[in-house]
Amino acid sequence: MAAVPTLARRIARSGVRPLCRWPLAWGRAARQPPGLPLAPCRAFSNNKILVELDESSGVAMMKFKSPPVNSLSLDFLTEFCISLEKLENDRACRGVIFASAVPRIFSSGLDITEMSGKSMEHYAEFWRAVQEMWLRLYGSNMVTIAAVNGSSPAGGCLVALSCDYRIMVENPKFSIGLNEAQLGIVAPFWFKDTFVNVVGHRIAERSLQLGSLYPAPEALKFGLVDELVPEEKLQEKAMAVMAQWLALPDHARQLTKSMMRKAVLDRLVAHREEDVQNFVSFISKESIQKSLRMYMEMLKKKKS
Numbered sequence: 001m002a003a004v005p006t007l008a009r010r011i012a013r014s015g016v017r018p019l020c021r022w023p024l025a026w027g028r029a030a031r032q033p034p035g036l037p038l039a040p041c042r043a044f045s046n047n048k049i050l051v052e053l054d055e056s057s058g059v060a061m062m063k064f065k066s067p068p069v070n071s072l073s074l075d076f077l078t079e080f081c082i083s084l085e086k087l088e089n090d091r092a093c094r095g096v097i098f099a100s101a102v103p104r105i106f107s108s109g110l111d112i113t114e115m116s117g118k119s120m121e122h123y124a125e126f127w128r129a130v131q132e133m134w135l136r137l138y139g140s141n142m143v144t145i146a147a148v149n150g151s152s153p154a155g156g157c158l159v160a161l162s163c164d165y166r167i168m169v170e171n172p173k174f175s176i177g178l179n180e181a182q183l184g185i186v187a188p189f190w191f192k193d194t195f196v197n198v199v200g201h202r203i204a205e206r207s208l209q210l211g212s213l214y215p216a217p218e219a220l221k222f223g224l225v226d227e228l229v230p231e232e233k234l235q236e237k238a239m240a241v242m243a244q245w246l247a248l249p250d251h252a253r254q255l256t257k258s259m260m261r262k263a264v265l266d267r268l269v270a271h272r273e274e275d276v277q278n279f280v281s282f283i284s285k286e287s288i289q290k291s292l293r294m295y296m297e298m299l300k301k302k303k304s
């Protein structure tokens with residue numbers, strides 16, 4: 001297999017731009033009363049993700065802005081990893097809230113076009129980026145809260161599941177779940193482990209086999225999300241939950257989190273290359289490619 005660009009090389013190519021006091025609609029700057037000086041705040045942006053860190057609270061807001069559906073493309077995943085790494089290495093940052101800047105969609109999951117009609121090398125590079133995203137997010141030392149302000153199938157659900165807490169907008173039109181089976185594909189063992197750790201084995205087994213997507217109220221019933229709120233209350237609730245989690249000493253919370261998640265993280269780390277090879281050989285099968293093409297057709301037909 002040809003040499004694969006490392007994350008470092010993808011980071012160098014991506015050109016993250018630092019911005020000062022970026023007025024995010026959901027950020028502290030937007031809430032600042034006019035005329036008052038801004039409290040310390042740092043922001044950075046790249047093409048698909050906006051980040052604003054409020055240094056006074058230690059809380060960053062990461063917003064996905066990759067229309068039409070925030071699909072997790074290779075570029076998106078690269079930017080996500082860079083942004084998270086920057087926050088992880090910033091001593092001023094203790095917690096991150098993830099939300100979408102795209103109306104009605106949190107994230108539509110892995111970008112299907114990255115898994116269809118491409119070379120083996122491309123599939124391997126893409127899958128390494130998916131692994132990297134999960135390892136960084138699930139293994140983050142920061143408090144992570146998903147403010148799920150739209151539908152969140154498959155990889156989008158994985159992002160939410162990998163956080164410490166999930167708050168979803170109470171709209172029954174917004175759905176969430178690991179629906180891979182509906183596409184004729186299989187959630188890998190670390191998606192499954194993350195899911196089991198949130199909802200338990202029985203519900204995970206049934207949901208994965210059926211590829212179930214749950215409307216927000218259903219998802220709340222079995223703990224796939226922790227709370228539902230009206231859309232206009234989402235930011236306030238996410239900040240309140242964050243404050244509650246940040247009230248604890250970091251070291252105690254971090255060690256506890258690591259104790260709960262380490263075995264699952266270690267399992268992928270130990271089998272990372274094998275997992276890449278499994279993905280590549282699975283996704284490049286003609287029968288799987290056909291399923292993905294049919295699924296994309298179905299998405300297009302649904303519109304007309």
Ligand SMILES: CCCCC/C=C\C/C=C\CCC/C=C/C(=O)SCCNC(=O)CCNC(=O)[C@H](O)C(C)(C)COP(=O)(O)OP(=O)(O)OC[C@H]1O[C@@H](n2cnc3c(N)ncnc32)[C@H](O)[C@@H]1OP(=O)(O)O
Pocket residue numbers: 068069071072105107108109110111112113151153154155156179180183185186187188278279282283296299300303
């Ligand atoms: C034992 C052996 C095991 C081996 C296993 C080894 C490895 C594992 C193998 C594979 C694992 C893969 C894991 C995959 C995870 C995933 O995340 S797959 C993606 C799943 N996502 C979905 O199913 C969501 C599909 N999308 C939708 O349901 C809807 O688009 C929506 C998000 C609800 C939004 O609906 P709506 O607002 O009506 O928008 P449209 O449907 O019109 O979509 C707009 C355009 O966006 C395109 N699009 C949608 N989703 C995706 C996507 N995920 N990727 C790429 N593109 C997407 C859609 O086609 C529209 O495009 P056009 O405007 O028509 O061009």
